[in-house]
Amino acid sequence: MNMMHMGAPMNGGPPPPQMLQMHHPLPHHVAVFAHGSSSQNSQAPPLQAASATPPVPSSMNRSQSRASCPQSTREMSSHRSTTSRRCGVCRGCQCKPCGQCTYCQDSPQFGGPGVKKQSCIERRCLRVLENRLQRDAPTFKARVGCNACEDCRMQDCQICLVCLDKRFFENRHIPGAMCAKKRCNNAQSIECVPSLMSQNPADFVQRAPKRSYELINPVISQQQQQQQSQMHFDVKRVQYMTGPPPQMMQQMQMQAPPQQQIPQPQTPQQQVQQHQQRPNSNSSHSQGPSPPRNGVSQQQQQQTPPQQQNGVAHQIKTDVNVENLEQHQQQQQQQQQQLQQQQQRMIFQPAPYPDLSVHARLMVQAPPQVITAPAPIPLPQGQMTHMPQHGLDIPYLIPTSFVQAVQGQADPFYPSKFELDFEHNGDPFVPPSYAQDMKGQVVLQQL
């Protein structure tokens, strides 16, 4: 029951607030939307459109409170230091509400009842995610699978805490853990010893904003990417700026991220109008969510006319999701080539871990397909497009490498949608769609 559908500030009409004013210098590889701050990056992606269309109205990131001030000031100053706020710069913060995820559906913004009161899955902020990981990881019951059973062979869910940690934080918070969704009988629980960070919450707070996502993603040539088209492997290499704990030396993570979906060129406003009437627009959560506490069901909310989603069919992008590195591309490519075969194989042959009893060891002794980082690389930025670097230069805005994005996708969290939207409606900030068929493909679980 809604009928409220008040014109959300974002859709309404308030002139697009010019992007978040970054107080810190933006790395050249980071495109800026705002006023002609056209970063003169060499790869000069077609950002005109972007600048014309701010990612999200400032009103959208209300709770973010001055995203421009990366200083921990506001975040911490808040008496309720326990409440993490939006960073305002990560992909999530930049994204518009998809309008189709369960939370958007719930939001009054889209005519929902507003009972769930959660942010759009697409808009999940990485900072918040991290805070949560830091909080929960210590008590998280991590397990390592046998890597032999069927479950272990399945691809990671990509939405559980472990997967998210893996994807965004290179398992720093829950090292060695296997996808929480996997139900391996031979799984062994491991003590989660969050590396890298002290157990002192006070520390997090301070570090959170500064948390650099100094992680490096290997670069995979487009060709390679295409060759791996059957599966997505977001191979990442860990690289720590600060002294990494022994167990976290370096690791290579292979993930089989869900297939990318093609963005659905439409703005929230449009979405509101269309207000899908999808049969299974349960979207986002792949795992059967528990039943709603009360009668408010998703369906009930969908009382809007069965508008069509428009002609844009949801396609599935099969390119490998890999984010490109700027400089180490070459060497990486070489490396990748060598590993290419291996990787393809891993797709169906989850590497048998040498020893799973100790996660520490697990981390050190990377599985066969593990690619060890060539050498400490100076955090290239721009590849972790979805990683906010609170307080630091954040290559999370619009990576200059739009071009790359268009060709080979990087991460489900960095929807290829951007490029497409450019072409379709010039709005690169429209979040990926949540077609039921893509259910659980590109999401972040509830935070």
Place this chain on the structure above:
DNA sequence: CTCTCCGGTCAT
């Protein structure tokens, strides 16, 4: 006041 949405809590 309006609005977004974090985080705690409870049900599953």
Place this chain on the structure above:
DNA sequence: ATGACCGGAGAG
């Protein structure tokens, strides 16, 4: 462990 709720913080 995870999702549904919902109180309420905090920004506009």
